[in-house]
Amino acid sequence: MADKPPFDEMYNPDGSVREPYRALAQWLEEQPDKALTLMQSDAEAIFRKLGITFAVYGSEEGTEKVIPFDVIPRIIAAQEWRRLSKGIEQRVKALNAFLYDIYHRQEILKAGRVPEKLILQNSAFAPEMMGLEPAKGVYAHIIGVDIVRVGPDEFYVLEDNLRTPSGVSYMLEDREAMMMLAPDLFQRSKVAPVENYPENLRRTLESVAPAGAGSSPNIVVLTPGIYNSAYFEHSFLADQMGATLCEGPDLFVDGGKVYMRTTMGPERVDVIYRRIDDDYIDPLTFRSDSMLGVPGLFNAYRAGNVTLVNAPGTGIADDKAVYTYVPEIIEFYLGEKALLQNVPTYNCTDDDQRNWVLENIADLVVKEVHGSGGYGMMVGPTSTKAMHAEFKKKIEARPDNYIVQPTLALSTCPTYVNAGIAPRHVDLRPYVLVGDEVRITPGGLTRVALKKGSLVVNSSQGGGTKDTWVLED
Amino acid sequence: MSMLGRTAQNLFWLSRYVERAENMARLLEVGYRMSLTSRREGGSSEHLISMMKAAEVDEDFAKKDKPADVDTVANFMMFDPTNPSSVYSCLQAARTNARSVRTAITSDMWESINSAWLEFSQIKPRDVRGAKLLGLLEWVKHTSHQFRGALLGTILRDDGYAFLQAGNFIERADNTARILDMKYYVLLPRAKMVGGDLDIQQWTLILRAASAHRSYRHVYHDRYKAHNIADFLILRPEMPRSLISCARFVEQQVDTLADFYGKKQDCNNSAGKLRAMVESTTMDSIFANGLHEFLTEFMARNNRVSDSLSESYNFY
Numbered sequence: 001m002a003d004k005p006p007f008d009e010m011y012n013p014d015g016s017v018r019e020p021y022r023a024l025a026q027w028l029e030e031q032p033d034k035a036l037t038l039m040q041s042d043a044e045a046i047f048r049k050l051g052i053t054f055a056v057y058g059s060e061e062g063t064e065k066v067i068p069f070d071v072i073p074r075i076i077a078a079q080e081w082r083r084l085s086k087g088i089e090q091r092v093k094a095l096n097a098f099l100y101d102i103y104h105r106q107e108i109l110k111a112g113r114v115p116e117k118l119i120l121q122n123s124a125f126a127p128e129m130m131g132l133e134p135a136k137g138v139y140a141h142i143i144g145v146d147i148v149r150v151g152p153d154e155f156y157v158l159e160d161n162l163r164t165p166s167g168v169s170y171m172l173e174d175r176e177a178m179m180m181l182a183p184d185l186f187q188r189s190k191v192a193p194v195e196n197y198p199e200n201l202r203r204t205l206e207s208v209a210p211a212g213a214g215s216s217p218n219i220v221v222l223t224p225g226i227y228n229s230a231y232f233e234h235s236f237l238a239d240q241m242g243a244t245l246c247e248g249p250d251l252f253v254d255g256g257k258v259y260m261r262t263t264m265g266p267e268r269v270d271v272i273y274r275r276i277d278d279d280y281i282d283p284l285t286f287r288s289d290s291m292l293g294v295p296g297l298f299n300a301y302r303a304g305n306v307t308l309v310n311a312p313g314t315g316i317a318d319d320k321a322v323y324t325y326v327p328e329i330i331e332f333y334l335g336e337k338a339l340l341q342n343v344p345t346y347n348c349t350d351d352d353q354r355n356w357v358l359e360n361i362a363d364l365v366v367k368e369v370h371g372s373g374g375y376g377m378m379v380g381p382t383s384t385k386a387m388h389a390e391f392k393k394k395i396e397a398r399p400d401n402y403i404v405q406p407t408l409a410l411s412t413c414p415t416y417v418n419a420g421i422a423p424r425h426v427d428l429r430p431y432v433l434v435g436d437e438v439r440i441t442p443g444g445l446t447r448v449a450l451k452k453g454s455l456v457v458n459s460s461q462g463g464g465t466k467d468t469w470v471l472e473d
Numbered sequence: 474m475s476m477l478g479r480t481a482q483n484l485f486w487l488s489r490y491v492e493r494a495e496n497m498a499r500l501l502e503v504g505y506r507m508s509l510t511s512r513r514e515g516g517s518s519e520h521l522i523s524m525m526k527a528a529e530v531d532e533d534f535a536k537k538d539k540p541a542d543v544d545t546v547a548n549f550m551m552f553d554p555t556n557p558s559s560v561y562s563c564l565q566a567a568r569t570n571a572r573s574v575r576t577a578i579t580s581d582m583w584e585s586i587n588s589a590w591l592e593f594s595q596i597k598p599r600d601v602r603g604a605k606l607l608g609l610l611e612w613v614k615h616t617s618h619q620f621r622g623a624l625l626g627t628i629l630r631d632d633g634y635a636f637l638q639a640g641n642f643i644e645r646a647d648n649t650a651r652i653l654d655m656k657y658y659v660l661l662p663r664a665k666m667v668g669g670d671l672d673i674q675q676w677t678l679i680l681r682a683a684s685a686h687r688s689y690r691h692v693y694h695d696r697y698k699a700h701n702i703a704d705f706l707i708l709r710p711e712m713p714r715s716l717i718s719c720a721r722f723v724e725q726q727v728d729t730l731a732d733f734y735g736k737k738q739d740c741n742n743s744a745g746k747l748r749a750m751v752e753s754t755t756m757d758s759i760f761a762n763g764l765h766e767f768l769t770e771f772m773a774r775n776n777r778v779s780d781s782l783s784e785s786y787n788f789y
Contacts, residue, residue: 050580051572051587218474226572235575245576249789250477262475263632263786264734 006409007151008423009074020077020471023188028072028414028421036416039071039181046180052173053232068464069174071181074413074426074446081192081470084147084155084430085440087340090330092143092432095160095317097333099139102316103129113332114325119316123370126278126313128285132302135208136436139311142201142273143432144168144444147340149411156343156408158427160326162310162318164275167445168431169233170465172197172240174445178467192442192470197431198240201273204435205241208307209270217270219243220260222251224276224292234275243273253296256303271307272297278312320369320403344406348399357404358395361388365405366395379455381407410455413466415448425449427457428468442470475734476632478787480577484633485640485782487570487578488624491586492641494563495617496648498610500528501550503655503682505543505606507675521546527655530558547606552598560613564590577633581623589616632733639726639782646719646747646775650768652682653706657765676702683714703764704756716771720748723778730786738785743778750774 005013010021017025047053047066076084101107102119103126109116119125144165146158175194179186202219209217223234225247238245244260251260251269259266274281280290285298300306316322324345327338346364348354357364361380368376378391395402412423430444446466447457457463504524518541525531525546533556539545553559568590571583593616601609621641628634656679677697680686683706692709693701707716724744731737750771759767782788 048591049584049588051575051583226569231572235572239576244474244477244480246477247479250479261478261787261789263478263481264475265787267475 004409006423006425007149007154007411009149009411009413009426020075020080024073024075024185027182027185027188036071036421040416043069043071043177043181046177047173050173051232052169067170067459068450069177070415070448070450070464070466071178072414072416072421073178073185073467073469074428074448075189075469075471076428076443078471078473081442083339085442087155087157087338088145088430088432088440089438090334090336090339091145091157091160091326092140092434092438094330094333095143095162095326096137096139096434098329099311099314099317100137101333103132103139103313108329108332111332113328114322118321118325122316122319122321124313124315124319126316128298128302129311129313133304134311135210135307138208138434140314140317141204141208141309141311141434143434144429145432147428147430148343148408149428150408151411155340157326157340158343159320159323160318161429162314163277164310165429165431166230166233166275167429167447167465168197169236171431171441171443171445171468172236174465174467175443189469190472192472194441194443197441198237200433200439200441201237202241202243204433204439205243205271205273205307205309207435207437208309210304210307212305213270218260218268219271219273220246220251220269222246222248222272222274222276222281222294224248224280228275230275237273248276248292248294251294251297253294253300256296256300256305258294258297258300258306269306271309273309278315281308281312320367321400324403343408346404348395348402348404354395354399358392361392363407365407366391367403367405369401369403379407382454407455410449410457413446413448415450415464415466417450417452422452424452425455425457426466443468476577478789480574481632481636481786482783482788483570483574484577484636485788487567487574487586488620488637488641489644490563490567490570491617491620492644493558493648494560494567495614496645496652497528497550497558497560497563498613499648499682499684500524500652500655501547502607502610503652503678504546506678506681508543510674518542523655523658525550526658527651528558529651530556543606544602547601548598551601551609552596561593564593564616579623579627581627582620585616585620585623589620632730635726635729635733636786639723639730642719642722642726643775643779643782645714646716646723647772649683649706649714649716649719650772650775652679653703654765654768655679657768672699673697680705683712685712685714688712700756700760703759707759707767708751708754708756717748717751720744720751720775724748727778727782738781740778740782740785743774743781747771747774747778 010018010025012018044066047069053066098108108114109119140162142165144161144167146161147155148158149155171194205219206217219241221234221238221243223231223245225231235245246260251258258269260269276292279287281293282295282297283290283293284295301308324342327342330336330338346353346357348357364380366378378387380388410425410427413426414421415424426446426448428444428446431441433439446468447463448466449455449457450462450464501524504521507520521541522531525534534549537549549556549559551560554561556562568586571578571586575583624637656675676699677686680689680702685705689702689705692705692711695701705712705715709715710718710721712718727740727744731741
């Protein structure tokens with residue numbers, strides 16, 4: 001797989017420009033020397049001034065960084081997007097059905113379609129959620145599905161992020177910046193808008209408010225605080241939705257109801273879009289050492305007095321080991337074939353598969369089941385022999401803690417780098433909202449690996465972002 | 474829907490810190506100029522120490538065990554992170570507060586404080602010695618003006634605005650009182666000099682610190698006189714940094730809050746008392762009973778307004 005040149009999103013193998021990129025290619029040609037360099041530095045200045053930063057844990061100097069932004073947009077044709085969004089919608093519906101089932105009758109386990117042990121002994125499974133009825137039956141309201149492309153018609157889902165997917169603020173700010181920097185390019189293309197995401201988020205959150213909340217429920221965004229890496233996003237979303245941005249100490253529970261401490265005393269809260277992990281939301285129910293959460297919150301939730309978004313325990317559906325069963329899950333609940341493919345994944349608890357993996361580790365990607373953000377993973381072809389040996393040992397010691405996949409030849413997109421314009425690998429995270437209906441924003445966040453040849457696009461590992469254009473017919 | 478008590482607190486302190494940064498720069502400017510122009514009066518360090526006394530940072534400075542010369546004092550007042558009132562600490566605190574309440578301030582306000590902080594944190598203390606110091610002090614004042622301009626020009630006139638403005642003017646009242654009080658620390662050991670050239674020169678610098686040396690002429694059409702200068706900075710409602718205009722404005726803001734929330738609280742009472750204190754006195758009685766004593770009492774009452782505001786609106 002690694003020998004074939006990666007799929008170039010802009011150029012056909014014969015050097016001609018692919019249809020969706022025609023306007024962009026022409027525009028790039030017309031740009032005078034240095035224009036892109038200037039745009040690039042303007043973009044950097046805009047992002048820094050706006051304070052669109054993320055915190056880098058453990059870095060001493062300047063703990064806030066601006067994510068590199070690339071001025072060349074990534075473009076997706078209308079029909080390509082239709083396919084993708086159908087596949088995404090199918091996936092999130094099935095995953096929500098799966099969550100409902102897992103926390104109720106567990107039919108899928110009884111039918112033996114997903115191994116019981118994998119679910120019931122998984123640390124992401126929350127027994128506290130058993131039998132609970134979330135509003136509209138929705139567990140995962142806000143989802144970011146990571147998708148990679150390896151060919152004209154080949155898309156793979158890498159991961160379903162159902163817990164607290166981040167990055168949507170970059171999708172929105174990238175669009176803002178791009179409109180400021182290259183308005184003339186927009187005039188030549190018909191780009192689907194992403195700007196109504198915050199409005200749709202608000203509608204989604206309102207639609208899952210508890211029954212007693214009335215017509216305009218009180219919505220808050222719960223953040224761990226200004227030192228969290230995604231704090232910018234939390235404040236941005238609260239701002240755009242007109243919701244109150246709260247930290248744990250701003251909320252309290254009394255008589256099974258949640259209140260916020262306002263200038264005029266306690267005020268009832270109906271919906272909490274929480275950006276704090278399950279383990280930390282309620283020290284009485286989960287980790288007792290957490291200072292971030294709200295004591296008693298879970299009981300208020302169980303009593304149906306407040307909606308938590310996303311629901312606790314959704315992590316069981318985006319567990320990397322459960323991921324391999326998603327096609328099964330789709331068939332089981334929807335009776336349909338999965339429209340988007342999974343990446344083939346090896347199961348290391350199986351002796352034959354493990355032996356094969358250990359022999360071929362230099363060509364494979366190894367991921368820790370509970371790792372995220374590019375931590376705890378190894379990309380075989382770009383790692384040292386010592387790393388290969390280290391991960392072999394790790395897999396032998398705890399085969400159930402790792403999933404292994406072939407190295408995918410991620411598609412590339414022309415990207416502005418020091419040497420000029422060069423192809424760099426990209427992935428895509430579209431954002432999905434599930435409430436009374438499923439709402440998918442056309443586009444998403446394109447992450448780009450800025451280092452030549454690198455396949456790691458995570459911002460924590462030096463990746464950047466691009467504005468993502470879905471063209472309209 | 475009312476705002477979080479924490480948000481109100483952050484807004485209040487955000488503008489207090491910006492105002493304080495400005496006033497630390499003003500105080501330092503006076504101390505610095507005094508130390509340049511009146512060397513015969515016992516060397517420069519005395520004025521700088523007086524200035525730090527007025528700012529109530531003299532004890533922290535003494536702990537540093539360093540001679541009080543222009544460089545060490547300027548460094549302490551501008552850049553020292555262990556000095557909670559240094560320009561550095563104020564701008565950093567203001568930015569942290571602003572970050573915590575990004576949803577309650579406008580992007581113009583955020584961008585103004587964010588870029589001020591980014592710019593300031595790039596400056597190396599050793600690059601602003603001597604003549605460059607005054608330039609940096611100007612910059613601090615401009616930063617504060619710019620933030621206030623963004624505030625006045627863009628924010629909704631709701632409770633958030635009142636908390637911001639109350640914080641701004643409570644801080645300003647405190648600072649004007651401190652700038653005036655500096656005169657007490659400078660002159661106290663040499664009461665016989667009252668009315669002399671040096672005395673007047675020092676009063677002039679005090680006016681200057683309040684950016685009031687030109688507007689003084691418009692009000693008094695007279696030479697600089699101690700009595701007038703004190704009157705200008707305490708009792709003249711036309712003077713935007715005077716104690717009386719600050720106290721009146723603060724009272725207005727807490728009354729606005731009471732209207733907004735439909736309820737009078739303790740802070741309305743304490744703000745009323747503060748205003749009454751300056752309205753019911755005269756310069757003659759202030760001088761008769763002691764300027765320093767008056768200012769000390771004023772600052773204590775001003776603090777009480779701040780405390781009762783925190784209690785009334787559930788700051789935490």
